[in-house]
Amino acid sequence: MNDFSELEKELRKLRPAQPSPVLFERVGEALKDRTSASADATSSWWRFKEARHNWWSLGFGLAAAAVLILFAAVTMERRHERQQTVAQSSPAPETQPVPLETERSISPSRFVPAGGTNLVYNARDEGLHFADGSERPVRRVRYNTQQTWRWRNPETGASLRVSYPSEEIVLIPVSGQ
Amino acid sequence: MEPIASHENWRNCFSKVAPGLLLFARQWVQSAADAEDIVQDAFVKFWRRNHDIANRGLLYSAVRSLALDFIRRDARRARREATVLAETEPAIEPHFELEDDTQSALAAAVESLPRDQREVLVLKIWNDLTFSEIAGALGISQNTAASRYRYALTNLKKTLQPQ
Numbered sequence: 001m002n003d004f005s006e007l008e009k010e011l012r013k014l015r016p017a018q019p020s021p022v023l024f025e026r027v028g029e030a031l032k033d034r035t036s037a038s039a040d041a042t043s044s045w046w047r048f049k050e051a052r053h054n055w056w057s058l059g060f061g062l063a064a065a066a067v068l069i070l071f072a073a074v075t076m077e078r079r080h081e082r083q084q085t086v087a088q089s090s091p092a093p094e095t096q097p098v099p100l101e102t103e104r105s106i107s108p109s110r111f112v113p114a115g116g117t118n119l120v121y122n123a124r125d126e127g128l129h130f131a132d133g134s135e136r137p138v139r140r141v142r143y144n145t146q147q148t149w150r151w152r153n154p155e156t157g158a159s160l161r162v163s164y165p166s167e168e169i170v171l172i173p174v175s176g177q
Numbered sequence: 178m179e180p181i182a183s184h185e186n187w188r189n190c191f192s193k194v195a196p197g198l199l200l201f202a203r204q205w206v207q208s209a210a211d212a213e214d215i216v217q218d219a220f221v222k223f224w225r226r227n228h229d230i231a232n233r234g235l236l237y238s239a240v241r242s243l244a245l246d247f248i249r250r251d252a253r254r255a256r257r258e259a260t261v262l263a264e265t266e267p268a269i270e271p272h273f274e275l276e277d278d279t280q281s282a283l284a285a286a287v288e289s290l291p292r293d294q295r296e297v298l299v300l301k302i303w304n305d306l307t308f309s310e311i312a313g314a315l316g317i318s319q320n321t322a323a324s325r326y327r328y329a330l331t332n333l334k335k336t337l338q339p340q
Contacts, residue, residue, distance in 0.1 A: 007334060008302065010283060012302055014287075015196070016200040017270070017271060017273060023217060126245060127242045128242070
């Protein structure tokens, strides 16, 4: 490190540009405002900003949930139809047998979950932040992921894949030193 | 060390840290006015929360995160301005108060450093932060901070060597 002592000395001689006098006035005004109206506004803005990021995750989550509910509804409807068919055909089973395989073949849209992946393709440490109303800093880490869910129809071999990007912000409490 | 927030006159405190803070903020934003907005927000928050000067890394961390937020928020405007600037003579406000050509060359060399090295250099030289404080402010390890600082000085030395 001694090799650099001359260079460090020269660097320290460089004086950063001074702030404008207006900045002092502005900081003074902001600090005077003890009713913290602006702090509330800032907090609201921070809250909104955090919420805005979370909207994406929420939106994609709801979309995924909607797809799952849709499949569940379709599956239940098919089961219900099959039960009705069995119930209707039960009075004359010997004359109109309904083989199970045939039964299955008329339910081509019966998909079963076949797995899912959550690929984190970017994680960015955004440094320390102050959560609203908290004295303790938290470290904010932003994860960008690609979530993929797959369903498969065992009879037809057809598969369905839903893939969507997702952004997750994780706040990790940091203890003071 | 004296607690920063118990200081009756915030002006004394602010006048000591403001130039270094502004220089740090300007690693991300070109405009001095934007940098002043960021520094104001960060300092007011820091002061109101009665943080101790021993934790001044938090102040720099706040400046950094506000600057990054600003960049994200302002990306569209920045692109528009960059297009306009590309067609006109660039008038970038200087980061330093320069006294002679030697200092101009040094300042230019500093500004040509990669950002990750420059931010460590700025915190170390013009803000007198320790590597531990730099590590906390930037969310990196102390070793990384020290090695970035060493790389920055090595690169500066190379740049300033007579051809």
